């Protein structure tokens with residue numbers, strides 16, 4: 001494969017030149033992180049030829065696995081035509097066909113597709129469209145957003161303003177336009193102290209209703225990660241929460257934005273998380289799994305009603321002035337089309353159901369592990385929260401880096417995962433086999449046992 005000189009040089013250059021995202025580089029340069037050279041199915045292969053089970057789907061994107069013949073071929077065929085052309089004033093074939101596909105799959109009423117190339121910009125587009133919708137329809141006072149504590153919508157400034165994760169977002173407070181915030185359903189550490197009791201619904205559901213009611217005249221939209229807040233450590237909303245939110249938004253004429261960047265394309269067991277509650281949002285953002293983990297692409301879908309508010313003579317100044325250079329990139333759209341075709345061909349969603357049930361069974365054993373305080377799951381999104389004291393729920397000190405210790409241990413054993421603080425995250429590729437799933441859980445359980453205590 002690679003000579004020892006080549007390996008040494010690659011490692012040295014990686015440490016010397018690359019500033020890795022969401023990474024304390026002082027830690028990174030001190031460790032021996034794998035450099036990935038190839039992939040195959042649910043495995044990543046590093047420069048030494050070592051194989052690792054990809055337990056987080058290369059950051060929540062891989063669907064059918066790595067190097068899927070049908071997607072490889074679709075990209076190669078598109079390369080034989082054209083790699084890129086712009087959507088500013090021109091069309092391209094894969095983006096048209098993909099839009100047709102997306103509209104046919106999306107929750108009812110979402111009929112228009114605005115492309116960009118990552119989840120954060122997809123969110124920015126939704127926020128800007130919502131804001132401008134009210135201006136274009138003569139209600140410019142509706143310009144604020146409501147979001148949730150523990151929300152994560154991306155790292156660009158608009159998305160950070162809607163975000164609510166103290167550790168990531170607090171520092172940028174002075175830079176961003178902050179949204180109104182309502183507590184989220186962190187039931188393990190319930191902000192009202194009544195999770196699971198009769199008062200739970202009144203407090204948790206009531207808080208968002210009261211805030212929307214109080215601020216409706218100035219509210220453009222509410223943005224939510226449906227079913228589960230991912231980056232906060234997999235916090236699942238109580239059943240009915242999303243439907244409740246839809247009803248309140250309708251009652252007070254506030255738009256609902258569903259950020260399905262993480263949950264979309266099967267992750268929670270249905271194609272979109274909104275389907276679990278039969279909800280159609282006014283705007284829906286998808287990215288990550290859209291290309292099956294191949295190429296950067298996102299799409300912000302919206303309704304005829306919203307689109308119509310922008311459809312006017314140029315001089316009326318209702319145009320949506322937004323567009324990225326690689327918006328609607330033909331290669332990425334061709335990959336997405338092949339990825340979505342495969343969903344049907346291999347019956348991905350049907351085959352996922354028993355695997356989700358199996359994962360749930362495997363996770364039952366985790367409750368007995370030392371330091372496992374909580375386990376949260378929505379389909380193939382799992383968070384295992386590690387705490388210093390299971391009785392009192394006291395967290396580990398930040399400096400101990402418990403979550404990180406666990407994932408380094410798992411890596412030694414051939415499994416790649418990535419924690420969110422002290423929450424160990426499992427997000428396997430949707431095509432993983434039951435044996436691979438068992439292996440993943442086994443290695444993670446042993447790693448928690450060895451590294452958490």
Ligand code: PMP
Nearest residue numbers: 118119120152153154230261262
């Ligand atoms: N929204 C959600 C719910 C996400 O989970 C993420 C990424 N983890 C984003 C937005 C941002 O996506 P990207 O990293 O592609 O900008």
